[in-house]
Amino acid sequence: MRDCLKKSETYLQHFKKNFLLAIPVLFTQLGVICVGFSDNMMVGFLGKKALASVSLSNAVFLIIIIFGFGIATSISSLIASVDAKHEYKKGAIILYHGIIINFFLSIFMYISIRIFLLYILPYLGQPKEILNDTISFLKVTAISLIPWMIFEIFRKFSEGLSLVFPGLVITWISVFINIILNYFFINGCYGFPKLGVIGVAYATLISRIIMLIGINFLLYKYKKVRNYYSHLKIIFLNKKYLRKILKIGIPSGLHMLFEMSTFSISSFISGKCGIKELAAHQIVISLISSTFLLCTGFSVAATIRIGNQHALKNYLELRKIGWSVILMGMMFMFICSFLFIIFRNYIPYMYIKNDHEVVHIAEKMILIVSLFQLPDGIQGIIIGALRGMQDVNVPMWISFFSYWIIALPIACFLSLYLNMGIQGVWMGLGSGLTISAILMIFRYHNITKKLIKKQRSIIINN
Numbered sequence: 001m002r003d004c005l006k007k008s009e010t011y012l013q014h015f016k017k018n019f020l021l022a023i024p025v026l027f028t029q030l031g032v033i034c035v036g037f038s039d040n041m042m043v044g045f046l047g048k049k050a051l052a053s054v055s056l057s058n059a060v061f062l063i064i065i066i067f068g069f070g071i072a073t074s075i076s077s078l079i080a081s082v083d084a085k086h087e088y089k090k091g092a093i094i095l096y097h098g099i100i101i102n103f104f105l106s107i108f109m110y111i112s113i114r115i116f117l118l119y120i121l122p123y124l125g126q127p128k129e130i131l132n133d134t135i136s137f138l139k140v141t142a143i144s145l146i147p148w149m150i151f152e153i154f155r156k157f158s159e160g161l162s163l164v165f166p167g168l169v170i171t172w173i174s175v176f177i178n179i180i181l182n183y184f185f186i187n188g189c190y191g192f193p194k195l196g197v198i199g200v201a202y203a204t205l206i207s208r209i210i211m212l213i214g215i216n217f218l219l220y221k222y223k224k225v226r227n228y229y230s231h232l233k234i235i236f237l238n239k240k241y242l243r244k245i246l247k248i249g250i251p252s253g254l255h256m257l258f259e260m261s262t263f264s265i266s267s268f269i270s271g272k273c274g275i276k277e278l279a280a281h282q283i284v285i286s287l288i289s290s291t292f293l294l295c296t297g298f299s300v301a302a303t304i305r306i307g308n309q310h311a312l313k314n315y316l317e318l319r320k321i322g323w324s325v326i327l328m329g330m331m332f333m334f335i336c337s338f339l340f341i342i343f344r345n346y347i348p349y350m351y352i353k354n355d356h357e358v359v360h361i362a363e364k365m366i367l368i369v370s371l372f373q374l375p376d377g378i379q380g381i382i383i384g385a386l387r388g389m390q391d392v393n394v395p396m397w398i399s400f401f402s403y404w405i406i407a408l409p410i411a412c413f414l415s416l417y418l419n420m421g422i423q424g425v426w427m428g429l430g431s432g433l434t435i436s437a438i439l440m441i442f443r444y445h446n447i448t449k450k451l452i453k454k455q456r457s458i459i460i461n462n
Contacts, residue, residue: 014320014321014324014325015324015328017305018298018301019328021297021300021304022300022301022328023297024164024168025159025164025167025296025297025301026294026297026298027168027172027297028164028167028168028171028172028297029293029294029296030293031168031171032171032293034179035178035207042182042186042200053130053131053134053137054137054197054200054282057134057137057138057201061113061138061141062261064112064145065148065149066256066257066260067105067256067257068105068109068145068149069152069253069256070249070250070255071101071102071245071250071252071253072149072152072153072155072249073156073248073252073303073387074245074246074247074248074249074252075157076156076159076303076304076307076387077160077303077307077387077388077390078094078160078244078245078248079091079094079095079157079160079161080160080162080304080307080308080311080388081307081308081311081390082094082311084307084308085311088227088231089231092229092230093235093238093241094244095153095157095228096232096233096234096235097237097241097242097245098153098157099153099154100237101242101246102149102152103146105149106145106149106150109142109145109149110142110143110145110146114139114142117138121134130275133196133197136197136198136201137197137201138201140201140202140204140205141201143205144204144205144208147209147212148212151208151211151212154212154215154216155167157228158215158225160304161224161225161228162304163219166215166218166222169214169218170211170214170215170218171211173210174211177206177210178207181199181202181206182199182200182203184199185198185199185200185202185203186199186200247392248387248390248392251392251393251395252387252392252396254396254399255383255392255396256399258396258399258400258404259399259402259436261403262408262429262432263429265408266281266285266425266426266428266429267281267282267285269411269412269415269425270415270422270425273421276357276358276361277421279352280348280358280362280365280422281422281425283347283351283352284362284365284366284369284426287340287366287369291333291336291373291376292376292377292380294332294336295376295377295380295381296380296384298325298328298329298332299325299380299384299385300384301325301384302321302322302326302384302385302388303384303385303387304388305321305388306318306322306388306389307387307389309321310388310389310390313455315448315452315454315455316452316455318448318451319448319451322385322444325381326378326381326382326385329378329380330377330378333373333374333376333377333378334374336377337370337371337373337374338370340367341367341370345363347366348362348366361422365422365426368423368426368427369430371430372434374437375433375436375438378437378440378441379433379436379437379440382437382440382441382444385444386440386443386447389447389451394443395443398436398439398443402432402433402435402436402439403432403436406432406435407429407431408432409428410424410427410428410431410432411424411425411426411427411428411429412428413428414427414428
């Protein structure tokens with residue numbers, strides 16, 4: 001009985017520490033969700049064609065940018081490790097190399113989008129009536145890759161130092177700026193040109209430039225950050241640090257690419273089913289992206305706390321922290337799933353009001369995706385936990401298997417060959433999420449057990 005009480009107290013202590021890190025990140029991600037929601041809601045008033053073109057644009061943009069986000073995630077785990085030992089110079093060098101890597105990567109991504117628009121997109125069998133808006137939208141948002149990619153490096157640097165409020169504050173400032181600019185550019189108010197769908201792209205570009213400037217201004221106010229900035233200077237790139245970042249960053253980027261590209265490709269599959277199906281797909285994508293982004297607050301907490309314990313070689317504590325975060329995430333996603341089921345008949349009207357066919361399709365899809373919220377949250381949190389231990393190669397292959405070998409083939413087969421339409425798409429995606437969650441649980445259990453066993457054998461031998 002006493003052992004049970006001690007374990008309960010231990011987990012309650014971890015819950016409190018997890019919350020202190022997760023809640024600010026959760027509200028930061030809520031800001032990102034509000035940007036996406038406001039974009040979709042305002043575009044939804046323009047009709048299903050506008051909503052479908054934004055869906056297709058976001059699918060392309062996500063495929064291109066997601067690899068860079070993976071590179072950025074390596075910064076948080078590396079900074080968490082050096083911060084535990086107060087190695088300020090090493091941290092500054094890691095930050096500098098991260099900025100340089102993501103800057104050149106963003107240039108490459110911008111060129112990739114331009115090539116995609118010219119030579120690939122017109123031949124993918126998408127509805128012709130939305131292609132012009134899609135291409136114009138992407139031409140503008142592609143420019144925002146550069147400030148956004150560099151912003152992500154600073155945000156992950158901040159999170160690695162357990163400073164989560166700068167990202168929270170600047171994200172919410174950008175939310176209000178983005179909503180105001182959306183209104184001005186879409187409708188042509190107060191001397192602004194009336195740009196329609198393309199106005200959303202210009203609002204996004206401006207808000208992302210402000211985010212980059214703002215986070216640097218806020219970070220400099222922290223003494224801890226200035227300890228790192230004092231060692232920050234222009235130097236020749238060091239192969240040692242490039243390898244250190246890319247060793248974690250490339251597998252993390254590929255992992256995210258395999259997962260997110262699956263959801264982006266699902267938009268193209270939905271586009272083959274028709275404009276109404278693609279518009280409904282965008283509603284559902286926006287919805288599940290929101291819950292996943294909120295759940296990443298727990299994932300970031302796992303990365304930071306486990307990264308610190310891994311650097312200090314406290315493996316038993318590390319394992320407890322991981323399970324405590326996973327349990328919290330499961331409870332959160334269960335609540336989200338329950339709310340989806342209860343309010344599925346009302347949610348679509350938040351995005352589109354005058355097309356009952358699109359609403360009816362979205363209602364059915366929400367019921368399906370609610371069943372996969374729990375595995376989606378579990379696999380996302382465990383990825384963060386494994387990243388804190390700098391274990392990224394096996395999760396990368398788990399992602400490849402779950403999404404490209406399981407999810408996409410099933411989605412294509414059910415939707416296009418068995419004529420199940422968009423329902424088949426989401427059944428395929430749900431299968432991939434479930435497989436990923438199961439394999440990630442086994443990976444986390446095995447790797448933490450091995451670390452504890454190895455540590456105990458060293459203690460016994462000494």
